Amino acid sequence: MIGKAERTWLTLVALTLAGAWLAETGHAGWPLSLVVAGLIAVKGRLVIDRYMAITPAHPRIRRILHGFVTLVPLMVIFSHGWGDVLRRLTTLG
C-alpha cells in the first residue's frame, strides 16, 4: 500500500532524478540557479516535515530547521545574482 511515507520517498527520488537530468544536460545560468534553489527548499521541507515529522515538535526546532532550508536557497540565489558583491565583501585589502 502506498502511504504518506512512500509518496514522500517517491517524490524525493523523482526530484533527485530531475536534478541529475539537469546536471547531465549542462544547463547553467539563472534558470538553473532558481531550479536548484527550489529543489533544495522543497526536498529539505519534505524531509523535515514528512521524514522527521517535525510539525508537532517544539516550535523553535521547527523554525530553525525550516529557516535552514530557506536560508540556503536564498544564498544560492544571492551568490548567483550578486556574486561580485560577495567577492568585494570577502576580498582582503
Place this chain on the structure above:
Amino acid sequence: MNDPAGATLPAPTLHAQPVPGNKGIWVGIFCVLVEFLLLFCVYFIAKAHHPAAFERGPDQLATVAGVTITLLLLTSGYCMVKAVAAIRRDARRTTFFWVLAALLLGLGYPIVKFFEIRWNVAHGIDGTAGIFYTVYYYLTLNHLVHVSWGLLGLIWVATRTALGVYSSRDHSGLEAAAMYWHGTDVLWLIIFPFFYVLR
C-alpha cells in the same frame, strides 16, 4: 489526602514530548547545521572568487556517484521512518528489520564514496586539482564523517532493538538516531546540487 503529591497526575508519555528523540541530539544536530552553514559560506565565497572553476567543475565529477548516494540516503531515511512507525505499534521484529535495512543502505554511502574517490584520483581529480575540487573534498568528506557517526548510531539502535530495549512507550533513543540520520540527509540534499548540478 492519602495520595502522595502528584500521584494522580497522568504520567507524561514520550509521544506528548514536544522534542522528538531527546534534547541532547538536537544540540548535536544544531551544532552540525551551524558547522555546515559555515562550510556553505566557504563554498559561496570560493564560487564568487572563482566562478569559471565552479562552472567547469561539475562536468568532471561522476554524477552517477552523487545520485547513487542521494538515493541510498533517501531510501535509508525512509526505512528509519518505517522503523519509528513500527516501534510506536510495538512491532519490535518489524522495527529491527527496518533499522537493519536503513543501516545496510547507509553503509552503501562510504562504499560508493570509496569508488568515487578512486575514480576521481584515476582521472587526476585530487585535493590539489583546483579550488572547486578542494572545496568539494572539504565538504563531502566532512559530510562523510557525520554520516559515519550516524551509522554508528544506527548500529547502536539496531543492537538495542534486537535486545528488545525499545517499546511504544520508550523509544526516544531510536527516534533520536532517526532525527540525526534525517539531519545528515537534509545536508546531503544541499551538497549534492552544489557539486554535481549547479554551475
